[in-house]
Amino acid sequence: MNRRDSDAYRAKKQFYDRVLTVYGRKPVLEALQVPGINIHRLHLAESNKRAPILDEITAIAERNGAEIRHHNRAALSRISKNSKQDQGVAVDLLCPRFRTLSEFLEQGIQDSGDILALDGITNPQNLGMIIRSACAGSIGAILLPGKGGAQIDPLVIKASAGTVFRAPIIRLDGGLENALEQLNKVGYCITGLSSHSQQTLSECAPGKNVFVLGNETHGVSDGVNRLCQARVKIPMNNGVESLNVAVTAALIAFRNAL
Template identity: 25%
Template sequence: MENQTQIFGIRAIIEAINANQTIDKVFLQKGLQGDLFSELETLVNKKSINKSYVPIEKLNKLSKGNHQGAVAQISPIAFHDMETLVLNVMESGKTPLFLLLDQLSDVRNFGAIIRTAECTGVDGIIIQKKGGAPVNGDTIKTSAGAVFKVPICKVDHIKDALFFMQASGIKVIAATEKTNDTLYDVSFKEPCAIVMGSEGRGINPSIIKVSDAKAKLPLLGEIESLNVSVACGAFLYEALRQRRD
């Protein structure tokens, strides 16, 4: 399976961005200069598109044609507008359940989380435009196709999404070990959004600080943490259990 549809060539990428194609990431050649290249850099920055400066050898591997120092990957899905999604779910009469992923970086973890989210009735997943795992072929495969069933939104900053959730009457619960409360001590019965952190550093401390509640998994062994997709599954199924009761 191809990871994404690729576009190569500076002008072609500029036109794709201006045509509102869902660009997941742009790879730019290190040290390249020129007016057209600068125009592309400016546009990528303005649109907050993920970018990475790489050696020409990397671009040669990514592209089968004349890449001119730039290769872009188009996401296989269309992302939803977060505010519209939240309002629609709130107006539907159901009790909302959202996931906020704070710069999760591994595509397989991302795919596994999407799969569990679909199975547990999550209404939407919110990710940050920069720094997070892309939606690519590995994500699709690991999610078993659930990526096409669960709405996914991209935002500039996770904290902005958090504040919007709170303003909409949705309780934000941070999954973190920096608390005495376990997930069994916290109520998931009301409208809520669960925040999961990245594999390495967890949730950003500034996000933990403004969350409405914090919860951790009880760990009885010597290992101090679980894989983030496993931990997310535990949280989602506890939310489902409480709501079914």
């Protein structure tokens, strides 16, 4: 592979790293109705029968100058990766703030802000609400592993109120532990939450922190827990021991804004 081929491949990969595929008639329509959405390509099954919702989806895509492709059912299933629920429709949306970890590191981290690392968040509603809070608050990026937790699907999109399309998400091919080790090497402090910590969340200086949010039931995994270099607590009253993970994310995202 020559240099020109390598650069072209890199550019193509970076483009598709920012593409999010949404499937299902109602989820696709709702996604296309989000203001400012960037539609790359609409995929329709050749076997679809005429329906008002399909006409509306197609009209929006056409108004936005999106490419429209028709496929047999097998080909569409490969695109949606969910033949049972795609209902003959999928759309590729361009999310400009999606990144890989290598891209994020290459761009420099001086003013990137704090990061949320999601360690086994399995509830789609929690994931969507975390994304919404991070997007609205002062979070520089969200580490989203490709396995072991909820992925971006119609339920997550709905819970995020459409903010997922402009959220600063780092999509990980590998595990969370490897990503945390790389971030630590460039100066990030891996920070967990513990009710036993002497330092409170409000006392944690903004900047180069990776706040780890663990599974709704089991908390932070052992491997990730061992990587935490600091721990902070959220003071609570009336015998309350813990908060919903999405609420915790919101407190982190807005801790220096209020």
